[in-house]
Amino acid sequence: MLSRKIMLMQGNEACVEGALAAGMRFFAGYPITPSTEIAEIAAERLPKVGGKFIQMEDELASMGAVVGASLAGLKAMTATSGPGFSLKQENIGFACLTEVPCVVVNVQRGGPSTGLPTLPAQGDVMQTRWGTHGDHPIIVISPSSVREVYDMTIRAFNLSEKYRVPCILLMDEVVAHMRERVELPDKSSIDIINRKKVASTLSDYKPYMDYDSDGIPPMANFGDGIPFHVTGLIHDISGFPSTNPKVTEDLINRLMNKINNNIGDIIEYEKLYMEDAETVIVTFGCTARSVLSAIRVLRQEGLKIGMLRLKTIWPFAHIAIKELMQSSVNTLIVAEMNYGQLLETVKASAEGAFRIYGLNKYNGELITPQEVIDKVREVAEYA
Amino acid sequence: MRKELEKYFRKDKLPHIWCPGCGHGIITGAVIRAIDNLKLEQNKICIVSGIGCSSRAPGYLNFNTLHTTHGRALAFATGIKMANPELKIIVLTGDGDCSAIGGNHFIHAARRNIDITTVVFNNSIYGMTSGQYSPMTPKGAFATTAPYGNIDRNFDLCKLAQAAGATYVARGTVYHVPQLIKLMEKALKHKGFSLIDVVDICPTYFGRRNKMGSPVVMMEKIREMSITARTAAKLPPEELSEKIVIGEFYEEQAPEYTEEYAKVMKKAQGGKLNE
Numbered sequence: 001m002l003s004r005k006i007m008l009m010q011g012n013e014a015c016v017e018g019a020l021a022a023g024m025r026f027f028a029g030y031p032i033t034p035s036t037e038i039a040e041i042a043a044e045r046l047p048k049v050g051g052k053f054i055q056m057e058d059e060l061a062s063m064g065a066v067v068g069a070s071l072a073g074l075k076a077m078t079a080t081s082g083p084g085f086s087l088k089q090e091n092i093g094f095a096c097l098t099e100v101p102c103v104v105v106n107v108q109r110g111g112p113s114t115g116l117p118t119l120p121a122q123g124d125v126m127q128t129r130w131g132t133h134g135d136h137p138i139i140v141i142s143p144s145s146v147r148e149v150y151d152m153t154i155r156a157f158n159l160s161e162k163y164r165v166p167c168i169l170l171m172d173e174v175v176a177h178m179r180e181r182v183e184l185p186d187k188s189s190i191d192i193i194n195r196k197k198v199a200s201t202l203s204d205y206k207p208y209m210d211y212d213s214d215g216i217p218p219m220a221n222f223g224d225g226i227p228f229h230v231t232g233l234i235h236d237i238s239g240f241p242s243t244n245p246k247v248t249e250d251l252i253n254r255l256m257n258k259i260n261n262n263i264g265d266i267i268e269y270e271k272l273y274m275e276d277a278e279t280v281i282v283t284f285g286c287t288a289r290s291v292l293s294a295i296r297v298l299r300q301e302g303l304k305i306g307m308l309r310l311k312t313i314w315p316f317a318h319i320a321i322k323e324l325m326q327s328s329v330n331t332l333i334v335a336e337m338n339y340g341q342l343l344e345t346v347k348a349s350a351e352g353a354f355r356i357y358g359l360n361k362y363n364g365e366l367i368t369p370q371e372v373i374d375k376v377r378e379v380a381e382y383a
Numbered sequence: 384m385r386k387e388l389e390k391y392f393r394k395d396k397l398p399h400i401w402c403p404g405c406g407h408g409i410i411t412g413a414v415i416r417a418i419d420n421l422k423l424e425q426n427k428i429c430i431v432s433g434i435g436c437s438s439r440a441p442g443y444l445n446f447n448t449l450h451t452t453h454g455r456a457l458a459f460a461t462g463i464k465m466a467n468p469e470l471k472i473i474v475l476t477g478d479g480d481c482s483a484i485g486g487n488h489f490i491h492a493a494r495r496n497i498d499i500t501t502v503v504f505n506n507s508i509y510g511m512t513s514g515q516y517s518p519m520t521p522k523g524a525f526a527t528t529a530p531y532g533n534i535d536r537n538f539d540l541c542k543l544a545q546a547a548g549a550t551y552v553a554r555g556t557v558y559h560v561p562q563l564i565k566l567m568e569k570a571l572k573h574k575g576f577s578l579i580d581v582v583d584i585c586p587t588y589f590g591r592r593n594k595m596g597s598p599v600v601m602m603e604k605i606r607e608m609s610i611t612a613r614t615a616a617k618l619p620p621e622e623l624s625e626k627i628v629i630g631e632f633y634e635e636q637a638p639e640y641t642e643e644y645a646k647v648m649k650k651a652q653g654g655k656l657n658e
Contacts, residue, residue, distance in 0.1 A: 065461050
């Protein structure tokens with residue numbers, strides 16, 4: 001019989017526990033509210049399991065150190081919030097291009113700039129996708145509960161290792177600081193994915209050669225005995241700089257396609273109360289909790305309301321929107337704590353198939369269940 | 384080049400991108416000769432660079448090599464060294480890369496005394512972007528962004544490193560090659576953060592704009608201006624303003640960062656940390 005492990009746990013704490021379960025053995029960070037607990041707990045827990053923690057001199061350095069440690073073979077993570085996430089962007093782009101697995105936690109707070117350091121927001125949706133310059137692949141997932149922080153941190157490592165791409169765990173201040181009763185799964189039941197290694201029989205290793213025709217080259221570690229070169233310049237399959245248009249195009253295509261060809265594996269979403277729904281609230285993160293409360297009230301009144309909760313934010317779940325087109329749904333409300341970042345993407349995805357409204361709040365306060373209820377009633381009047 | 388040094392190069396990546404007369408090849412050659420003299424294991428060396436002309440050097444060298452973002456070589460290098468302390472880490476960087484955009488990482492890597500050897504290709508100019516002034520450009524010198532003469536005061540990188548906590552600090556030049564190799568050997572053998580500030584020449588962008596003559600003349604100028612640290616110590620400061628002081632400035636045995644972290648791990652695993 002599996003032993004049950006029940007505890008009262010904070011989101012940031014669950015993040016570190018999940019990371020350790022996934023095999024994180026390196027963390028570099030810099031203090032920033034509301035993510036600091038992740039660094040603090042990592043500093044205590046990592047050396048106990050033979051892992052390494054370092055507090056770097058700034059956010060840029062911590063992102064650089066994470067990439068370095070991952071290249072040397074350790075599963076590596078950093079955690080930050082808006083201002084720090086902005087500073088990390090160049091080295092996140094480096095990891096995208098050089099295909100170095102790593103997990104970046106962004107505990108969102110109010111912005112722009114220093115903004116509202118201690119208050120919640122979901123204003124980094126677009127930055128997680130396009131924060132670093134140039135066309136690049138990236139995976140962003142967003143949890144709504146403490147238990148889900150645990151599970152999604154493991155998933156972030158798994159996706160990152162599997163696809164050799166940075167994975168952003170997009171949290172928010174509410175989920176990060178909230179404490180909930182959590183029952184953690186037995187370690188033996190957790191699936192762990194490790195990066196594809198270079199076959200020992202392989203001679204003349206080319207670090208960016210698509211040996212398995214799946215777009216994901218196997219990865220050697222610095223120090224393994226196979227010397228190789230890594231550069232942030234556009235490179236050929238041997239890893240060396242190239243300005244050849246064909247080489248450039250092939251590389252960008254492979255980077256994008258290794259994500260685009262696997263969206264079925266990467267994209268996750270949750271649908272609730274959908275069987276007869278006519279209005280669906282699209283949401284994610286902490287806002288989903290208010291939405292769910294509101295839907296339970298509205299359902300008692302007989303209103304046909306459902307919820308589409310995005311667990312994967314990027315790549316965007318176009319498939320989920322397309323599914324709604326085959327149903328009784330005629331209205332979407334996109335609820336998010338920002339000025340409408342996801343709303344625009346949903347509109348583009350829907351191609352005019354629904355009436356679409358935004359429920360947006362960006363004043364440092366949560367969207368309450370009552371506000372969701374009010375919005376649903378307001379929208380119903382337009383019908 | 385001696386036959387036995389060829390294994391250290393990725394010969395198919397040569398010739399290099401550096402201009403005729405550039406000193407970068409001399410410094411790269413000195414690094415390789417020091418490695419060879421010390422018989423260091425090739426697979427256990429990791430060479431990390433930032434952005435700039437000098438930071439292209441690792442691409443030509445047959446080791447684990449990492450060409451990072453501008454100024455961040457030491458941050459990436461710190462992650463590698465922490466992850467695998469068995470690796471010998473060498474950072475190749477330029478004066479702009481190291482002391483301007485990378486200045487923060489430089490002083491903090493020195494402060495931690497992490498076992499990394501940093502070699503600065505100090506040619507007083509941003510070469511890759513064709514000749515803007517760096518924090519190492521002498522006051523009064525001309526650059527594309529200092530058309531009326533540079534008013535910035537330049538760093539003494541060796542003093543900066545020492546003040547920040549580096550435990551081996553030396554300066555060499557591209558003229559005094561045997562000495563440069565010896566300094567690099569000492570730096571590579573040293574446990575802790577070591578800096579070799581190498582006075583270099585950029586005939587194309589610094590020399591031309593400052594009417595310094597051919598690369599040979601620029602090299603002769605380095606020879607004329609250089610005095611040893613020992614001689615400099617006996618001279619009054621005003622006589623040193625036009626001099627390049629070369630040699631060893633500082634050496635200290637101090638706790639190395641990854642070894643200190645190994646102790647942390649031991650302590651944590653012994654349950655001595657507050658639970």
